[in-house]
Amino acid sequence: MDYEGLVTYVGNATYGAQAIVALWGAYCVVMVWRRVAQKRFRSEEEQTEFLTAVEDPLARGDFDSASGICEGDVRAVPQLALLAIANRNLGFSKVRQLVVDRFQRDLMADLEHRISWINTVIKSAPMLGLFGTVLGMMGAFAKLAAAETVKPTELANDISLALITTAIGLAIAIPLGIAMASINVRIRKMEDLIISGLTHVLENLRDGLEVRGRRGEG
Numbered sequence: 001m002d003y004e005g006l007v008t009y010v011g012n013a014t015y016g017a018q019a020i021v022a023l024w025g026a027y028c029v030v031m032v033w034r035r036v037a038q039k040r041f042r043s044e045e046e047q048t049e050f051l052t053a054v055e056d057p058l059a060r061g062d063f064d065s066a067s068g069i070c071e072g073d074v075r076a077v078p079q080l081a082l083l084a085i086a087n088r089n090l091g092f093s094k095v096r097q098l099v100v101d102r103f104q105r106d107l108m109a110d111l112e113h114r115i116s117w118i119n120t121v122i123k124s125a126p127m128l129g130l131f132g133t134v135l136g137m138m139g140a141f142a143k144l145a146a147a148e149t150v151k152p153t154e155l156a157n158d159i160s161l162a163l164i165t166t167a168i169g170l171a172i173a174i175p176l177g178i179a180m181a182s183i184n185v186r187i188r189k190m191e192d193l194i195i196s197g198l199t200h201v202l203e204n205l206r207d208g209l210e211v212r213g214r215r216g217e218g
Helices: 005-041 044-059 063-070 074-088 094-148 152-214
Strands: none
Touching: 005 094, 005 152, 044 063, 044 074, 044 152, 063 074, 074 094, 074 152, 094 152
C-alpha cells in the first residue's frame, strides 16, 4: 500500500471512528434522559401528592399501608421509601444512612457513569476531527513534495478529508455539549426533589417508629 492509499484508508477509518463516537454519545444521552425521567416525579406538585398520600400511614405507624402505596412505583422516592420501611428495624439513623447510600450508589453513580462517557465523547470528537485535519494536510503536502506541478483537483481529497473530519467533530461535540447542559439542569432538579422527598418520608417514618415504640410494637 502506497502513502496515498494509506492516507485514504486511515481517513476512512477516522470517519468510521467518528460515526461510532457519535452513536455512543447519542445513546448515552438518551439513556441518561430516560433514566432521569423514570426516577423523578414530573413536577413538585406530583411529588407532593405522593408524599401527602404516604404521610398519614407512616406517621401513625401503619407501615403495611405505606408500603402498599410505594409498591409498583419505580420512581426514586417511592422505592427508597419502601427500602426505609422494609429496614425500619435497623433503627432510624442506620435506615437514613442506608437510604442515602442506596440513592448515591444505584442512581447517581449510574448517571455519573453515563455522563462521564458523554463528556469523553465531547472531548474526543474534535480530537478525531483534528487528527483527520492533520492526516489530510500530510497527504496534501506529500503530493506537493512528490511532484513539481500538482493540479488543485489532485489535492481535493486530502483537503476535503481535513475539512470534513473537523466539521464532523464539531457537529458531534456542539449538540452533545448543549444536551449535557440540559441534562445537568435536569439532574440537579431531580436531586433536589428526591432529597426533599426523602427528608419528608424519613421524618414521617421517625414519627411512626416513635408511635409504635410508645405502643410497644416493633
